[in-house]
Amino acid sequence: MRIPCPICGNRDSREFDYMGHALTLDRPAPDAGLGAWDDYLHNRENPAGPTRDLWFHGLGCGAWLVVSRDTVTHEVFGAELARDVTGGRA
Secondary structure, eight states: OEEEETTTEEEEGGGSEEEEETTOOOOOOTTSOHHHHHHHHHOOOOOSSEEEEEEEOTTTTOOEEEEEEETTTOOEEEEEEHHHHTTSOO
């Protein structure tokens, strides 16, 4: 799979670390309890079809990206810098 890094151009996905669904994880409060933290750390949705994911270009420019792709066909529709998507919070 090729990911179109906005800084480096089209790169092999092995240069990136997959970090999960973009902008959908709500971190529990520190005192939320073990069940809430276990769910946060270990349970994720596994959608079939279009998704937006957070990727880190660790073996490249070091940018955080939001990648739009299809998990069934592995087609990548595009990528944006996470800071542009989140208003500077990523």
